Amino acid sequence: MPDRNYKFSWNLIGDLKLGRPNLGSSMRVEVYRLMQFTLRDILEAQFGTQKTDEVFHSAGKLAGMEFYKAFFGHITEFNEFVKVLQETLRELGIGILRVEQADRVKGSFVLTVSEDLDCSGLPELGYGVCVYDEGFIAGLLESFTGARYKVKEVDCWCTGGRTCKFTAETE
């Protein structure tokens, strides 16, 4: 018996062609958000806001690292990495990634994600909600550079921004 039921594997995504021959691999964003925010609700109620954010950050980071391994592991040049990442995120409907600043020597980046899957269109809440994205970006950057990154969302749709802005610095 394995000690864990849900250790991540791409196998858990399943064979969608086989399993969803009529509905296909797409679903509506509302359903994704429904699952995310009900999950947040329960987690927050049971473990508190900070712990919930930590869980989402860690999950996002794991997703970023797995995403990197699955799609970008062969890329060595930064600009090429950015380009393919932009194309992939857009193609999968995750968001429109753009680079504001990139200082590879210092390991300092400013990135934005427009039409973000998690938050675009949400009401103004006065705080950012893209903690999963923070982890996701950190996972991607850490996988590509080999250095640990601290990623912070500085602007979010939920704070009145029209695009989510993230700063990423090496720790």
Added chain:
Amino acid sequence: MSDAAGGREQPEVRRLLEFLLEALQAVEVRPDLPEDLAQVPGLAPLYALVLDMRRFLLGLSQGDLQQKLEHKGYLPGVLKTFQSNLSHLTWQTQMVAEGDFSQRVDFLGEFSQAFNSMILRLRDSIEALRESELKFRTVADFTNDWEYWVDKNGRFLWVSPACVRLTGYKPEDFVADPLLLHTLVHPEDRAQFQAHFADIGRSDAPHCDMDFRVQDRSGHQFWVQHTCHPVFAPDGAHLGRRGCNRDITARKELEEELKRRAATDFLTGVSNRRNFMHRAQEELLRSQRYGHSLALLMLDIDTFKSINDTHGHAMGDAVIKAVVAACHQNLRQVDILGRLGGEEFVALLPQTDQAGALAICERVRQAVGGINIPAKEGMISVTASLGLAELRRGESLDALMRRADTALYRAKGGGRNRTCADDASEDETA
């Protein structure tokens, strides 16, 4: 201002609106609320937002993309999105500058279209330029000639790879050391080359065409034809000089061979009549200038026609070669020997008076007399008759030759195998 109901004045509201309008419109505004409005509920955060957005907008209008807008909400959010878009554009432009022409902008409306069109035009232009450069580089790199371009200061800006084949040095060697070419030019030709090179910075220096010798890296020497001319930019600016060194060693060797053939007798290798006359004329002028003595002898192989008739032309040629060998053995290095035609030869003897010339003639005559060539019909013996004359003051070459010829005629008439000196019966020998 009036209220909605009765149009009565509400001075506090009017004052508040005027203050807010001023906060939006005035060039300069106060950093805090005036005393009479300080207590209006909610006005302080609103005024702080207005001030923050004024500062942010001013910076944005001046191209400052690093500043921060701390306030949240729709208007600050829109402004920050605009700032982000300009930052994206900056980054994408930097990527284009690094050669990434796949960058496209899709978030700035008409500007996006203009930017993307510019990138496509730029990409097409650079590709066309690269293609063009490749064509010219292919032509330049594969030319057999050693081509180069030097700037106004004599520095090499480009050298064709052919220089490696010709000199053993790479293009970068010439670029690194502008004087390398000078050191490779043959020492005897260097002054001529350097005099020409001194004009390299002059825009009016004419087209140049000269031949000189170059030594390659291993010391092997070869000839080049050097041509160069000034180069100008389309706007007329003087860019330096375009040069070409073509290996003409084979041509030079052929020229030398043709010159030699044109100057020498094919059978014997001695000067032919024309070359002898040219060299003799120079020697005669030199003798007259320095007051040196000069003698001229003419030699005719006796009964040569009968040798040809009896033994054939091949044997006749062998006799002629043997006579020339006998002459060479008894003439000095400075003497000039020529074949006037058939079996008749002439020799100019610099710094030689009649007595000295007579002694030389005799040695020659006796050496010719000692020639014996085996033939089918038996051994061929050869004799020669010689006439000599010493140059008189102011005498021409033709006159000197006529007198020597007259002496030769007398030697023939006197029984052959003898030497006759002009105007000196006592010098006759046999």
